[in-house]
Amino acid sequence: MTRMTPxxxxxxxxxxxxxxxxxxxxxxxxxxxxxxFAPAGITLVPVxxxxxxxxxxxxxxxxxxxxxxxxxxxxxxxxxxxxAIAGAFWAHSPVVMITPETGTMGQGLGGxxxxxxxxxxxxxxxxxxxxxxxxRMAEITARCFDRAMSEIGPTQLNIxxxxxYGEIDVEIAEPMVLDRGPGGDASLDEAADLLxxxxxxxxxxxxxxxMGDAVADAIALAERLGCPVVNSYLHNDSFPxxxxxxxxxxxxxxxxxxxxxxxRADVVLALGTRLGPFGTLPQHDMDYWPSDARIxxxxxxxxxxxxxxxxxxxICGDAGAAARALSDRLSTRTLxxxxxxxxxxxxxxxxxxxxxxxxxxxxxxxxxxxxDMIKEAIDEEGNWLHPRQVLRELEKAxxxxxxxxxxxGNINSVANSYLRFEEPRSFxxxxxxxxxxxxxxxxxxAKAAAPDRPAVSYAGDGAWAMSMVExxxxxxxxxxxxxxxxxxxxxxAEKKNQVDFYGRRFVAGELDGGEDYSEIARAMGxxxxxxxxxxxxxxxxxxxxxxQMNEGRTTVIEIMCTKELGDPFRKDALSTPVRHLDQYSxxx
Numbered sequence: 001m002t003r004m005t006p007x008x009x010x011x012x013x014x015x016x017x018x019x020x021x022x023x024x025x026x027x028x029x030x031x032x033x034x035x036x037f038a039p040a041g042i043t044l045v046p047v048x049x050x051x052x053x054x055x056x057x058x059x060x061x062x063x064x065x066x067x068x069x070x071x072x073x074x075x076x077x078x079x080x081x082x083x084a085i086a087g088a089f090w091a092h093s094p095v096v097m098i099t100p101e102t103g104t105m106g107q108g109l110g111g112x113x114x115x116x117x118x119x120x121x122x123x124x125x126x127x128x129x130x131x132x133x134x135x136r137m138a139e140i141t142a143r144c145f146d147r148a149m150s151e152i153g154p155t156q157l158n159i160x161x162x163x164x165y166g167e168i169d170v171e172i173a174e175p176m177v178l179d180r181g182p183g184g185d186a187s188l189d190e191a192a193d194l195l196x197x198x199x200x201x202x203x204x205x206x207x208x209x210x211m212g213d214a215v216a217d218a219i220a221l222a223e224r225l226g227c228p229v230v231n232s233y234l235h236n237d238s239f240p241x242x243x244x245x246x247x248x249x250x251x252x253x254x255x256x257x258x259x260x261x262x263x264r265a266d267v268v269l270a271l272g273t274r275l276g277p278f279g280t281l282p283q284h285d286m287d288y289w290p291s292d293a294r295i296x297x298x299x300x301x302x303x304x305x306x307x308x309x310x311x312x313x314x315i316c317g318d319a320g321a322a323a324r325a326l327s328d329r330l331s332t333r334t335l336x337x338x339x340x341x342x343x344x345x346x347x348x349x350x351x352x353x354x355x356x357x358x359x360x361x362x363x364x365x366x367x368x369x370x371x372d373m374i375k376e377a378i379d380e381e382g383n384w385l386h387p388r389q390v391l392r393e394l395e396k397a398x399x400x401x402x403x404x405x406x407x408x409g410n411i412n413s414v415a416n417s418y419l420r421f422e423e424p425r426s427f428x429x430x431x432x433x434x435x436x437x438x439x440x441x442x443x444x445x446a447k448a449a450a451p452d453r454p455a456v457s458y459a460g461d462g463a464w465a466m467s468m469v470e471x472x473x474x475x476x477x478x479x480x481x482x483x484x485x486x487x488x489x490x491x492x493a494e495k496k497n498q499v500d501f502y503g504r505r506f507v508a509g510e511l512d513g514g515e516d517y518s519e520i521a522r523a524m525g526x527x528x529x530x531x532x533x534x535x536x537x538x539x540x541x542x543x544x545x546x547x548q549m550n551e552g553r554t555t556v557i558e559i560m561c562t563k564e565l566g567d568p569f570r571k572d573a574l575s576t577p578v579r580h581l582d583q584y585s586x587x588x
Contacts, residue, residue, distance in 0.1 A: 001169040006134040007033040009170040010159070011040045013141040017175050019069055021045060021060065021448060022098075023053035027073030029100035029113075029161040045448065045477055048469040050077050052441035054084020054097070055467075059445030061093040063403065063425050063453075065213070067148055068445065071098040074161060075113030082120055083435050085154050089124040090431040092211060094148035096155055097121065103162035104132075117158055126151035134163045138170045146176040152211065152300060180212075180300060182325035183317030191269075191296045191313045192329035198267035198294075199336050200344065201225050204250070205239040206232035206319070208272020208300060210424040214320025215239065218271055221323045224330055226341040227269075228348045230258035233279025234416070237427040238272075241420030244345070247352060250288075251279035253416040253566060257355040259288035261348060266290075269326075270297040270311075272319030274304040276432055281572050298322045359417060363389050369499045370564030377562040383532050384562045387411045387486060390537055391418040394484065397538035399545050402426065402454045403446050407439035407463035410492030414566045415458055425450075437466030443481050444474050454545050455481045462491045462511055468520065474554040475525035481554055482544040485517050488561040496565040501574045503588065521556035532560040 004012070010033050014022075023045045026034060037044055047053040050072045057068030068088070072078055078099045088095040099121075101107075102114040118128055127147035129140040137159075144157040182188060195201055203225070209218050215238065222229045222245050229239045233251030240246060248255025250262065262268065268290065275297065280289050294312040297305050298319055305314035315322050337344065364374060364386040377384040391411070395418040398404075404419055405428040406412040421427055428446060430438040439457040447455040459467075464485045474481050489512040498506050518528030527547060531540050537559065544555035568574070579585040 001171050003167060004170055005032075005164070006137040006166055006168055007036065007164045009138040009168060009172070010141055010164070011036050011042070012172045013138045013145070014042060014069070015040050016142070016172050017145040018066060022069045022071055023047055023056040023060070023445065024071040025050055025053065025073065025077055027077055027100065029074040030071060030098070030159070030164065032164045045473070045479075047441070047473050049467075050080035051084045051437065052467055052470040052473065054081040054095070055087065055438055055441035056445030056448065057095045058084065058088040058091060058093045059405065059428055059442035060449040061088070061095050062091060062428055063446040064449040065211070065425070066094070067145060068093060068095040069098065070095065071100070073113065074100045074102055074117070075115045078117050079115065079120060082124070085121055086124040087430050087433045087435055087438060088154045090433045091428075092152045092207060093154060094152065096144055096148050096157060097125065099156055099158045101158055101160045104160045105162065107160070118156070121156045124154065125156045126153040127155040128158065129156065130158045131160065131163045134166050135168050137163065137168070138172055142173040142175070150176070150178050180318035180321060182321035183298065183315035187313055187315045188322070188325050188329065191315060192326055192333075194267050194294050194296060194313060195225060195269065195326065195330060196333050196335050199340060200264050201227040201267045201269060201337055202262045202265035203227050203229045204232050204262070204268060204270045204273055204275070205229055205235070206271060206273025207235045207238065208298070208319040209238045210235060212272060212319045213424070214272065214318070214323060215424050217320040217323035217327070219243065221327045224327055225335070226337060226344055228258075228261040228344070230255070230262055232273040233276065234429040234431055235273070235427070236416070236419050237421040237424050240422045242422060245348060247348060248355070249416055251281065251416070252283055253413045254283060255355055255417060256284055256286070256358065257351040259283065259286050260351050263288040263290055265293045267294045267296065270295060271323060272298060274299060274301075275308045277308050278432060280309065283567070359392065365564040365566060369504070373563040384560050385532065385534055385537070386564065387414060387488070387561050389534055390486070390559055390561060391415050393534060393537035394418070394541055395420070397541040398456075399454045402456060403428070403443065403450065405429065405439040405443040405446065405457045407457070407459040408434045408436050408493070409460035409463050410496060410565055411460055411486040411488065411561065412439075412458050412463075413493065436463035439463070440467045440481070440483055441470045441473075444470060444479050447479050447481050454549060456541070457481060457483045459483065459485055460492060461485060461487045461489065461515070461517065464517065468517070469524075471521060471524045471526050471554060471556065478552055480548040480552045482541070482548050483554070483556045484541070485556060485558045486561050487517060487558050488563050490563055492563070492565050496568045497574055499565065500568050500571075501576060517558040518556060527553055527555040528558065529555060530558045530560065
């Protein structure tokens with residue numbers, strides 16, 4: 001036991017957990033602890049808005065595999081983080097949200113910046129620690145860090161501001177490191193039997209493969225099976241795109257090759273994925289999920305097994321350990337699919353080539369609304385760019401080891417078909433939370449964790465405006481990134497619903513105020529480039545990456561796009577409207 005202050009106990013526990021970077025805005029609520037961050041080797045990265053800090057911590061955690069840490073002033077500083085922590089929750093990121101709180105002697109009196117901060121986060125964290133007594137500061141702080149890793153998600157550490165003061169006797173705990181296993185022998189044996197009898201197995205490689213550093217294990221098992229491998233939704237980095245068995249992502253705006261191949265499966269191995277509903281919905285007018293296939297699902301959280309899709313075998317285990325255990329069980333067995341390995345490889349290659357050819361030819365959207373918008377662009381602007389052509393050019397110009405974050409929105413969702421990666425911890429999206437303003441701060445956090453890797457964010461102009469001020473964070477603190485802004489002057493994803501279901505009755509969807517985001521970027525100290533020629537897209541990205549990696553400069557690339565739109569964002573959740581009142585039915 002060592003005599004120290006609660007602030008020292010708090011900071012020493014951070015150090016014991018390897019924390020060297022925290023994102024947030026400074027505040028009096030935790031100033032006594034913040035005063036000793038620097039001598040402890042901890043850097044507080046000041047942000048423009050606390051939601052950005054939460055997303056940065058998320059990006060930092062997803063790249064590094066370590067804790068992401070965010071802190072802010074009690075009350076409004078903390079409430080600003082709720083959206084970002086929800087995003088981290090759905091991304092299974094080990095983010096620790098430190099929430100200093102109104103002092104204990106003032107609680108309940110309606111004082112300055114007072115709020116009940118635990119209910120704000122209870123739906124979006126795996127554990128909530130509250131320091132009611134300063135003698136438990138180190139204990140509860142350590143538990144929040146341990147639970148973020150063991151529960152695979154964010155936790156909240158709530159500390160009344162007066163609990164940082166005094167003197168206590170403390171023992172700083174070592175972090176708890178768990179060794180996750182492959183699952184039960186019975187379920188693994190049953191899964192191996194199903195795979196051995198499968199004639200057309202397909203693997204779904206999910207986020208658990210990335211988080212478990214299990215890509216090599218997934219590759220080994222896939223090669224033993226000779227099966228097509230599809231990425232789960234928004235986990236395009238869970239299997240290398242150069243591998244001949246890779247087929248691309250499922251889900252919204254995903255790969256037709258992946259969908260057509262999984263539709264043929266008699267056994268699906270869902271490795272490290274919860275098989276979320278939005279990631280398995282029909283797409284491209286294909287209801288591709290195989291209704292008669294036997295499903296083997298591997299997930300570290302037993303509550304996810306069979307939750308969305310009916311499964312034949314559920315394995316509660318680590319994706320990598322389970323893959324290794326299944327490979328061992330299959331290594332000496334004759335598999336039914338061995339006899340058709342070459343045929344399956346040809347089918348995989350043919351479907352992939354057909355999809356690549358279609359993407360090459362799919363230069364613009366062909367629905368009536370999009371054609372009208374293209375004509376309007378020709379008449380009024382002359383050279384605004386087709387989003388799909390832009391995405392293809394960006395794909396071709398992507399550097400090695402690139403990290404990409406995408407915001408929510410129409411063009412960003414279409415990007416799902418064009419983003420391919422060779423290594424894990426490379427692709428970041430808002431997952432099922434689907435919040436705007438995600439991409440830029442997340443890629444800043446990712447870059448802070450991996451400064452040797454190129455970092456690129458994608459956002460539409462609507463989402464970009466929500467978080468573009470964090471460009472100043474990147475510039476001020478030397479965390480250079482490249483931000484691509486698709487400027488189409490509209491809320492595209494929702495506007496497509498008004499096209500398809502509401503007779504083109506547009507309400508609040510237009511964003512055409514004449515903004516020049518490249519000029520705004522320059523005003524914030526970054527480089528700003530506006531692109532309106534297709535042959536400038538790739539060179540603009542290459543120049544920005546060069547400035548990022550060799551000069552430490554942040555660049556905003558504003559790409560002027562037409563208003564054409566892809567498939568509706570929530571086609572599953574809308575229907576043709578019915579109106580009973582005369583003034584509304586006549587309007588329709």
